[in-house]
Amino acid sequence: MGLLGTDTKKKLAMSGLVFVFCYLVMLFVVFLIIVVGNFSGWQTYIVENFPEVLSLIVSIFFLFGIVYWYYLFEDADALVNRKNILLIFTILIVSVIISYIFGEFVHIDSRPVAVFAFLALFLTSRRHALFLNFIFSFVMFVIDLFTNTAPMTNINNEIYASFLLSFIGGTVAVFLAGKVKTRGGLLLSGVFIAVPTVLIVMLFNLPEITTDWIEYVSSVGFRILSSILSAVLALALLPFFEHAFNRLTVFRLRELTSTDAALLVRLKKEAPGTFNHSLIVAQLAETCAVAVGENAELARTAAYYHDVGKLKQPDCFTENQTDYNVHDEITPELSADIIRSHTKDGYDLLIKSHLPKIIADVALEHHGTLPIKYFYDKAIRYSGDADLKDFSYLGPIPQTKIAAIVMICDGAEAAARAMSDRTPEKVEKVCRSIIEERMDLGQFDECDITMKELTVIKKALVEALSGVHHHRVKYPAIQFGRDRQAVKTEDDRNE
Ligand SMILES: [Fe+2]
Numbered sequence: 305m306g307l308l309g310t311d312t313k314k315k316l317a318m319s320g321l322v323f324v325f326c327y328l329v330m331l332f333v334v335f336l337i338i339v340v341g342n343f344s345g346w347q348t349y350i351v352e353n354f355p356e357v358l359s360l361i362v363s364i365f366f367l368f369g370i371v372y373w374y375y376l377f378e379d380a381d382a383l384v385n386r387k388n389i390l391l392i393f394t395i396l397i398v399s400v401i402i403s404y405i406f407g408e409f410v411h412i413d414s415r416p417v418a419v420f421a422f423l424a425l426f427l428t429s430r431r432h433a434l435f436l437n438f439i440f441s442f443v444m445f446v447i448d449l450f451t452n453t454a455p456m457t458n459i460n461n462e463i464y465a466s467f468l469l470s471f472i473g474g475t476v477a478v479f480l481a482g483k484v485k486t487r488g489g490l491l492l493s494g495v496f497i498a499v500p501t502v503l504i505v506m507l508f509n510l511p512e513i514t515t516d517w518i519e520y521v522s523s524v525g526f527r528i529l530s531s532i533l534s535a536v537l538a539l540a541l542l543p544f545f546e547h548a549f550n551r552l553t554v555f556r557l558r559e560l561t562s563t564d565a566a567l568l569v570r571l572k573k574e575a576p577g578t579f580n581h582s583l584i585v586a587q588l589a590e591t592c593a594v595a596v597g598e599n600a601e602l603a604r605t606a607a608y609y610h611d612v613g614k615l616k617q618p619d620c621f622t623e624n625q626t627d628y629n630v631h632d633e634i635t636p637e638l639s640a641d642i643i644r645s646h647t648k649d650g651y652d653l654l655i656k657s658h659l660p661k662i663i664a665d666v667a668l669e670h671h672g673t674l675p676i677k678y679f680y681d682k683a684i685r686y687s688g689d690a691d692l693k694d695f696s697y698l699g700p701i702p703q704t705k706i707a708a709i710v711m712i713c714d715g716a717e718a719a720a721r722a723m724s725d726r727t728p729e730k731v732e733k734v735c736r737s738i739i740e741e742r743m744d745l746g747q748f749d750e751c752d753i754t755m756k757e758l759t760v761i762k763k764a765l766v767e768a769l770s771g772v773h774h775h776r777v778k779y780p781a782i783q784f785g786r787d788r789q790a791v792k793t794e795d796d797r798n799e
């Protein structure tokens with residue numbers, strides 16, 4: 305903590321305040337649970353069970369505190385942004401509310417306890433979701449334990465069964481839905497988590513089978529329903545959290561890369577050259593991200609949008625020009641100014657269009673502080689002298705591996721497009737020089753990409769580019785006559 309800057313400390317303090325706020329909201333929710341459970345005599349209940357209520361208040365404080373500590377040690381970066389803390393506790397509180405509404409008004413076994421695990425998985429990460437689900441199960445457990453209207457000496461199996469159901473159901477949900485990329489897949493995970501939870505309910509309620517078999521069967525039925533309900537509710541709530549907290553889920557990434565996404569439609573119509581270039585960069589970025597174990601969907605989406613800033617003046621960029629070139633009529637300084645402004649223009653457009661900040665950051669960083677060689681050279685030729693700073697992008701340099709990957713793929717795609725001979729050896733040479741040049745210019749100094757990863761990226765790029773721009777087979781230039789006899793042979797013929 306001593307090494308943290310003042311700004312970071314301030315942000316952590318703000319997150320601490322959000323934590324306290326969420327804790328107070330949780331206590332209010334617990335109060336409502338007590339009131340609903342003891343509607344006619346909740347005041348008497350609280351007075352008579354004061355030690356239990358106090359235990360509940362303290363237990364929830366520690367459980368919430370453990371989440372805060374966990375993030376402090378495991379992912380302090382996430383903690384710096386108070387929106388993350390708000391998101392985590394909001395999904396926790398909302399899941400508790402939903403579970404108790406179903407438990408109170410439908411059936412105790414209809415609690416859709418896995419909804420929290422699904423939400424945490426898609427809105428945070430698998431590792432965090434596993435831990436957070438454990439905390440959620442404990443929060444449910446202490447609420448059940450300390451708000452139980454039955455005497456404390458007569459705690460029934462249901463409370464323990466409930467804890468196991470939340471924990472096992474949620475954990476299985478995280479593992480099952482971990483690789484899910486479609487809404488249908490998420491629903492299917494909901495069906496599968498019914499298996500362990502139904503087994504638990506069947507075993508815990510086994511004594512009931514002879515005394516009240518109708519209740520036994522309905523418990524099992526409600527358990528199946530609750531598993532599917534968990535997935536349905538997660539699907540219904542995810543868009544709200546995605547937009548309210550500007551989060552990226554696989555589902556939102558899919559929507560952003562769909563052909564009818566507003567900005568992509570504009571790009572295709574107004575800057576077709578840039579659109580085609582972005583499609584290839586996206587394909588390359590996805591391949592490279594897979595090769596180094598980064599988020600491939602995110603890399604692909606970021607690459608789709610990396611050049612949207614060119615929408616401001618599409619005709620000023622080579623890939624969208626036909627005959628007329630505006631740069632023939634303006635100074636190299638002005639040309640460089642127009643070219644380099646597309647990173648900031650892209651960032652502004654993406655933020656204005658409510659796209660996730662991480663996508664906008666890639667658009668801003670994808671040229672780092674690289675020089676615009678063509679116009680620098682032109683300026684030197686015209687006036688004999690030029691300041692390289694006036695012909696360089698304004699940065700910042702890539703801050704994430706995804707931004708570095710898009711930067712490399714962007715350069716490699718442009719270079720490969722200009723190559724007439726794209727044999728793997730020549731593509732390798734070009735890719736190596738692109739990566740080395742960016743390294744020499746310090747473009748990777750602020751992201752945690754390693755030398756090993758750069759080598760892996762280069763290899764993936766060579767394979768992909770040799771595939772994307774595969775050199776065409778030279779057809780034998782033989783012409784046949786009617787009698788199927790060769791009548792003309794040339795060395796080479798352009799097909
Ligand atoms: Fe660009």
Ligand SMILES: [Fe+2]
Binds near residue numbers: 581585610611714
């Ligand atoms: Fe580009």
